[in-house]
Amino acid sequence: MKGILKIAYKLLVNDKGKFAALLVGITFAVFLMNMMTSMFAGILNKSSATVINIGARMWVMDPAVKTVASSIPMPDYVLDAVRSIKGVRYAVPLYSGGALVKLADGTYQNVTVLGLDDASLFGRPQLIEGRIEDIYSDNAFIVVKDSEYPKLGSPKIGTQFELNDHRVVITGLARVTTSGLFGVPTLYTTYTRAIQYIPNPRFTLSYILVEPKSRAAVPYIQKQIKALGYEALTNEQFMKKISNFYMYQTGLGTNVFLMTIISFIVGLSISGQTFYTFILENLDRFGAIKAIGARGRELVYMILFQAAFTALIGYGLGIGLSSLIIFLAKLRISSYAAMVTYRNLALAFVMVLVIAGISSYIGVRKVIKIEPFDIFRG
Amino acid sequence: MAAAENKNLAVKASGLVKWFGEGEAKTVAVRGVSFEAYFGEMLYIEGPSGSGKTTLLSMISGILRPNSGSVTVEGKDIWNLTNDQLADFRLNTVGFVFQDYHLFPRLSTRENVAIPLILKKVGWDEAMDRAIEYLEVVGLRERAHLQPVKLSGGEQQRVAIARAIASRPDLLIFDEPTASLDGDTGRRIVDFVKNNILNDKRCIMIVTHDNRIFEFADRIMRMEDGMIKGMEKGGNEK
Ligand SMILES: Nc1ncnc2c1ncn2[C@@H]1O[C@H](COP(=O)(O)OP(=O)(O)OP(=O)(O)O)[C@@H](O)[C@H]1O
Numbered sequence: 213m214k215g216i217l218k219i220a221y222k223l224l225v226n227d228k229g230k231f232a233a234l235l236v237g238i239t240f241a242v243f244l245m246n247m248m249t250s251m252f253a254g255i256l257n258k259s260s261a262t263v264i265n266i267g268a269r270m271w272v273m274d275p276a277v278k279t280v281a282s283s284i285p286m287p288d289y290v291l292d293a294v295r296s297i298k299g300v301r302y303a304v305p306l307y308s309g310g311a312l313v314k315l316a317d318g319t320y321q322n323v324t325v326l327g328l329d330d331a332s333l334f335g336r337p338q339l340i341e342g343r344i345e346d347i348y349s350d351n352a353f354i355v356v357k358d359s360e361y362p363k364l365g366s367p368k369i370g371t372q373f374e375l376n377d378h379r380v381v382i383t384g385l386a387r388v389t390t391s392g393l394f395g396v397p398t399l400y401t402t403y404t405r406a407i408q409y410i411p412n413p414r415f416t417l418s419y420i421l422v423e424p425k426s427r428a429a430v431p432y433i434q435k436q437i438k439a440l441g442y443e444a445l446t447n448e449q450f451m452k453k454i455s456n457f458y459m460y461q462t463g464l465g466t467n468v469f470l471m472t473i474i475s476f477i478v479g480l481s482i483s484g485q486t487f488y489t490f491i492l493e494n495l496d497r498f499g500a501i502k503a504i505g506a507r508g509r510e511l512v513y514m515i516l517f518q519a520a521f522t523a524l525i526g527y528g529l530g531i532g533l534s535s536l537i538i539f540l541a542k543l544r545i546s547s548y549a550a551m552v553t554y555r556n557l558a559l560a561f562v563m564v565l566v567i568a569g570i571s572s573y574i575g576v577r578k579v580i581k582i583e584p585f586d587i588f589r590g
Numbered sequence: 591m592a593a594a595e596n597k598n599l600a601v602k603a604s605g606l607v608k609w610f611g612e613g614e615a616k617t618v619a620v621r622g623v624s625f626e627a628y629f630g631e632m633l634y635i636e637g638p639s640g641s642g643k644t645t646l647l648s649m650i651s652g653i654l655r656p657n658s659g660s661v662t663v664e665g666k667d668i669w670n671l672t673n674d675q676l677a678d679f680r681l682n683t684v685g686f687v688f689q690d691y692h693l694f695p696r697l698s699t700r701e702n703v704a705i706p707l708i709l710k711k712v713g714w715d716e717a718m719d720r721a722i723e724y725l726e727v728v729g730l731r732e733r734a735h736l737q738p739v740k741l742s743g744g745e746q747q748r749v750a751i752a753r754a755i756a757s758r759p760d761l762l763i764f765d766e767p768t769a770s771l772d773g774d775t776g777r778r779i780v781d782f783v784k785n786n787i788l789n790d791k792r793c794i795m796i797v798t799h800d801n802r803i804f805e806f807a808d809r810i811m812r813m814e815d816g817m818i819k820g821m822e823k824g825g826n827e828k
Pocket residue numbers: 586589610611617618619637638639640641642643644645646
């Protein structure tokens with residue numbers, strides 16, 4: 213068995229031109245698929261940045277909310293009602309909204325403002341400069357030092373600017389795990405200051421962050437909140453909801469899906485076609501091996517091996533190449549939204565196997581049918 | 591040859607018939623051929639182009655299924671074997687040297703010769719060592735690492751012979767071995783086969799038009815239009 217596969221390997225690899233063409237086809241397909249799906253994964257991940265950064269176990273919101281950024285404020289009584297539900301360890305308010313900042317040089321910049329519960333500061337970011345207590349001093353805001361940070365003129369502790377005609381003093385620089393999708397800087401302050409600085413319609417409560425007493429309490433809490441006319445989601449459910457929105461309601465998902473399918477088809481046709489030509493050109497050889505005494509099964513193994521070997525190398529090259537490009541892009545543009553996930557790797561792998569499977573199926577059919585006699589008659 | 595008189599039966603073909611195509615396009619290539627071949631003999635098959643020689647030998651070597659008739663090799667009715675058994679028969683019992691050699695251009699000479707051994711599941715390294723020995727037999731040891739395209743026609747023919755004998759077949763079949771060789775080279779190869787490859791446990795059948803090599807034959811079977819038109823003693827016996 214091993215020997216015959218070695219022969220198959222040599223027949224494949226020693227035909228350098230064909231082998232290179234096969235690899236190019238598969239590498240290209242894997243590269244495209246991985247790029248597309250990684251970009252999508254990156255975008256989805258960033259779209260849930262706030263959910264990831266705040267880190268609450270459960271989020272209470274208006275059922276119509278689709279993404280974190282577009283919150284629908286709830287009346288204050290909901291917070292009291294949530295707090296009184298059995299199984300809730302604690303519940304705190306979160307303000308999330310947009311504001312306009314006027315920088316020292318007179319230019320304007322959009323920002324996202326997150327207002328944390330005054331008492332607990334639940335969901336606070338990790339400070340890299342400054343002290344968290346200073347958030348309680350006058351006009352205090354913490355700025356997130358991410359790729360959007362320079363858009364505020366790279367403020368330092370003590371830097372001042374105007375936010376909706378209120379004075380803002382930076383008292384801390386923070387780091388978060390995931391930066392947002394929309395390319396605007398993020399400021400943290402207290403809930404009270406946020407609703408005081410940013411004009412709001414009747415209600416101010418963007419989200420309620422809930423810590424359940426145990427995992428088991430989650431369904432009960434969800435039921436109770438549903439009875440109130442609101443929705444309580446675990447962080448995973450919320451992220452899923454946001455992903456679903458981008459995937460199914462924005463055209464983004466459809467586009468990425470189409471591109472992935474197209475790259476699959478391109479890869480399949482290049483590799484399938486090349487593999488088929490390879491088999492055709494080697495039909496004599498397979499015929500000779502059959503005449504010498506190979507069993508049908510052995511010929512099938514040879515072809516499967518050739519297809520699988522090419523597929524695996526092409527997969528490795530494609531993944532390597534796309535990962536390298538994503539890595540380089542991230543070095544240059546730190547907010548570049550692409551993320552190589554295991555799921556995408558698995559998806560690309562499955563598609564490569566399908567490509568190899570279809571290509572070898574065509575080859576196998578051809579080879580099984582060879583009559584060595586037709587070849588030797590000359 | 592003494593062995594031929596021993597009548598040690600190697601092959602028995604009875605009533606072989608083979609046609610191709612259907613209806614208008616139907617060609618009957620072999621129409622009822624029966625003969626016997628013996629161990630230790632060199633049997634020639636001669637006849638005009640299209641007379642069915644290749645078709646006949648293909649049926650005898652387990653490559654082409656006849657429409658009717660039977661082939662018994664060493665007492666085995668080969669066309670009643672399963673596909674896998676038939677493959678094993680081709681591997682273990684027959685060595686076929688094809689007219690166009692059908693060597694593998696992407697493999698070295700040595701690897702080409704080792705193919706039957708590898709199919710027999712001999713380990714790679716041992717197969718390579720043994721391939722060298724067979725190349726030695728045909729006088730091409732120094733060419734072991736070259737690709738077949740780098741060899742002359744006569745040398746390629748010898749590689750094909752080395753490959754055919756590598757599986758130690760009892761039945762060795764050559765289809766026009768000298769067709770693409772000049773007269774001298776052809777003679778030398780057949781002479782070589784006669785003296786080095788033929789033995790009394792082996793039967794060799796050769797299809798040829800080349801009367802310069804008739805002298806090596808034990809018997810010559812003449813074919814015409816899919817039928818046997820005569821069987822005579824070869825030049826060897828005269
Ligand atoms: N696959 C096929 N389809 C149709 N006809 C075929 C096929 N194979 C052989 N024939 C026909 O069968 C007849 C015998 O062919 P075969 O190749 O056995 O002749 P041959 O004696 O070996 O001739 P040559 O000396 O030219 O090699 C020819 O008429 C040929 O055209």
